[in-house]
Every structure is written in structure tokens, then in C-alpha cells.
Amino acid sequence: MQKIAIVGAGRVGEAAAQFIAQNDMAREIAMLDVREGAAEGCALDIQETAPLFKFDTRLSGSTDPAILRDAGIIVVTAGIPRKPGMSRSDVLDTNVRIIDEIVDNIMRYAPDAILLFVSNPVDVLTWRAWKRSGLPRERVIGQAGVLDSSRMAAFVALETGLCSCDINAMVLGGHGDSMVPMLRYTTINGIPVDKFLDAQALERIVTRTRGGGAEVLALRKNSSAYDAPGAAVAQMVEAIVTDRKRVLPSVAILQGEYSYPDGAMGVPCVLGKNGLERIVELDLNASETAMFKHSMESVLADIARLH
Numbered sequence: 001m002q003k004i005a006i007v008g009a010g011r012v013g014e015a016a017a018q019f020i021a022q023n024d025m026a027r028e029i030a031m032l033d034v035r036e037g038a039a040e041g042c043a044l045d046i047q048e049t050a051p052l053f054k055f056d057t058r059l060s061g062s063t064d065p066a067i068l069r070d071a072g073i074i075v076v077t078a079g080i081p082r083k084p085g086m087s088r089s090d091v092l093d094t095n096v097r098i099i100d101e102i103v104d105n106i107m108r109y110a111p112d113a114i115l116l117f118v119s120n121p122v123d124v125l126t127w128r129a130w131k132r133s134g135l136p137r138e139r140v141i142g143q144a145g146v147l148d149s150s151r152m153a154a155f156v157a158l159e160t161g162l163c164s165c166d167i168n169a170m171v172l173g174g175h176g177d178s179m180v181p182m183l184r185y186t187t188i189n190g191i192p193v194d195k196f197l198d199a200q201a202l203e204r205i206v207t208r209t210r211g212g213g214a215e216v217l218a219l220r221k222n223s224s225a226y227d228a229p230g231a232a233v234a235q236m237v238e239a240i241v242t243d244r245k246r247v248l249p250s251v252a253i254l255q256g257e258y259s260y261p262d263g264a265m266g267v268p269c270v271l272g273k274n275g276l277e278r279i280v281e282l283d284l285n286a287s288e289t290a291m292f293k294h295s296m297e298s299v300l301a302d303i304a305r306l307h
């Protein structure tokens with residue numbers, strides 16, 4: 001059991017904190033936000049659910065980055081979400097300034113932590129944080145694929161009417177409109193999904209998965225998704241704190257894997273106590289390779305905008 005810090009006590013930060021606390025993954029959760037009272041209020045509100053959910057985690061909040069000290073894992077959700085009609089890349093210029101400052105504070109107060117980025121555009125900001133911090137790539141990862149895969153599995157469950165607990169979906173690539181839903185690796189208790197659904201239904205699932213974030217945003221209007229993103233963060237945190245060696249799609253810095261000497265994108269990763277312990281390289285077919293390339297090109301175009 002360790003101390004986990006969450007930077008950004010907004011909607012995603014709060015949902016992640018609630019799931020992490022409720023499932024007793026941390027001895028302590030420290031929330032940090034620049035908005036006066038936001039982190040403190042979030043911490044207290046969640047603390048008051050402890051008797052209901054029977055957890056022991058102690059929560060605290062502050063505007064002072066010194067609260068990060070001794071954190072073993074730091075989840076970064078700080079930054080602005082996009083508004084309806086925007087792409088995730090449209091918030092890059094604002095969020096990179098926020099992330100740079102946070103990374104500098106992390107290096108000052110918790111340089112030994114494992115960093116899990118959520119703020120968008122997540123692939124680009126994970127890469128930026130890795131570069132700026134100088135940390136090994138094993139300790140700088142991002143959350144996207146767990147959420148996108150859960151969305152895809154939910155859509156398979158809705159289309160088939162089958163139990164979502166039997167469905168395993170996999171989404172790789174960048175967390176943008178050109179993400180790569182991997183139908184070939186999507187199964188229902190080991191049975192390929194195309195045994196249950198025709199080509200049209202599968203195409204509907206791919207399209208809906210790619211637009212999953214935008215669909216929730218269009219409905220909520222004033223906020224992008226946070227319940228499923230918070231749960232996805234908690235699943236990655238759990239894999240690390242319990243050293244379970246789970247294979248989860250994660251944003252990873254690529255250094256030759258999938259033929260990319262540099263960049264960051266969602267690939268299957270083994271997560272354990274050291275953070276990213278291994279990248280699993282799949283044999284992609286021609287169409288998957290083309291989708292992967294297209295997705296990486298859009299991430300690299302955003303990385304090229306950074307200076």
C-alpha cells in the first residue's frame with residue numbers, strides 16, 4: 001500500500017480518486033489542484049464515503065505541490081477538456097503549459113514516482129512529460145486504451161445482447177479519431193467476435209468506439225466523460241500497486257517497437273510494480289499496419305508542434 005497523488009481534482013481526478021479509495025488501493029491519496037479549495041473539498045467528500053464503502057484510505061488535498069512528496073504513483077488529470085466540436089489536439093497548446101509546470105513540480109517533490117498521464121491529447125502529453133522529465137520510459141505512461149477498449153466491449157455487449165463480462169476488446173494507437181480498434185483481437189470468451197456479428201454491425205462498433213469520447217461529450221455538453229475514464233485509471237493503478245503483471249493497452253514511449261524509433265501511442269503493455277514492464281509487439285496485418293501508421297502520423301504531427 002502506498003501513497004498515490006492525483007493532480008487535477010476535476011471530474012476525472014475525482015472519479016479516479018473515488019475508485020482508487022473505494023477499492024482500497026492506497027494507504028493515502030493526495031489531491032493537488034490550482035483552484036482554491038477544489039482538491040481539499042474533493043478529498044473530504046470522498047473521505048466521507050469511507051464508512052459506507054469500508055475503506056481505510058486517508059485523503060488530503062492542497063494547492064501546494066509539496067503534497068506530492070513521497071507519492072509512489074502520480075496520476076495527472078490536470079488541464080482543460082475539449083468542448084463539443086473540438087478535437088483533443090485543439091487543447092494541446094493550453095495543456096502543454098499546464099503539464100510542463102506539473103512535471104517540473106513532480107521532479108522537485110517526487111522524482112521516484114511512476115507517472116500516469118490522462119490529460120489530453122494524452123499520447124502527446126505523455127511523450128512531452130517523458131522528454132521533459134528525463135525519466136525512464138518505464139515510469140511515464142498514459143491512459144487511453146483501457147478506456148477505449150472498455151467502450152468497445154460495452155458496444156459489443158449492446159450489439160450482441162451478451163454479458164459484458166465475457167467480452168475482451170482491444171483498442172490500440174493514438175487516443176484520437178484515428179485510434180485502432182482491433183477486431184481481430186476482440187473475443188467473446190475466446191470466440192472471435194465475427195462469429196456473433198456481421199460486417200455491418202462490426203463497422204458500427206468500430207465507428208462508435210472511435211467517436212466514444214465525442215459521443216459522451218455531445219450528450220453531457222458541459223463536460224467530457226469522467227466515470228469510465230476514472231475507472232480506467234483505477235484499473236491501471238491497481239495493476240501497478242498490486243504488481244499483477246496485467247496486459248493492458250497503455251500509452252507507451254516507443255523506442256523501435258512497431259517500427260517507430262520515437263513517439264508515443266497505445267500498445268499492449270505489461271504493467272507491474274515497475275510501471276511499464278514490457279511492450280507486447282503484435283504481428284499486425286496490412287490493414288492494421290496502415291491504421292497504426294495513420295494514427296502514429298497524427299500523434300507525431302502534434303509532437304512536431306511542441307517546442
Ligand SMILES: NC(=O)c1ccc[n+]([C@@H]2O[C@H](COP(=O)([O-])OP(=O)(O)OC[C@H]3O[C@@H](n4cnc5c(N)ncnc54)[C@H](O)[C@@H]3O)[C@@H](O)[C@H]2O)c1
Pocket residue numbers: 007008009010011012013032033034035038077078079080081082091095098101102117118119120121122143144147175223224225226229
Ligand atoms: N486520456 C483519457 O482517456 C481522458 C479521458 C477523459 C478526460 N481526459 C482529459 O483529462 C483532462 C481533465 O478532464 P476533466 O473532465 O477532469 O476536466 P476538469 O476541468 O473537470 O478538471 C481539470 C482540473 O485540472 C485543474 N488544473 C488546471 N491546471 C492545473 C495545474 N497546473 N495543477 C493542478 N491542477 C490544475 C483544474 O483546476 C481542474 O480542476 C482533460 O484534458 C480531458 O480531455 C482524458
Ligand SMILES: O=C(O)C[C@H](O)C(=O)O
Pocket residue numbers: 081082088120175212213214216217224225229
Ligand atoms: O473525449 C474527450 O475529449 C475526453 C476523453 O478523451 C474521452 O475519450 O472520453
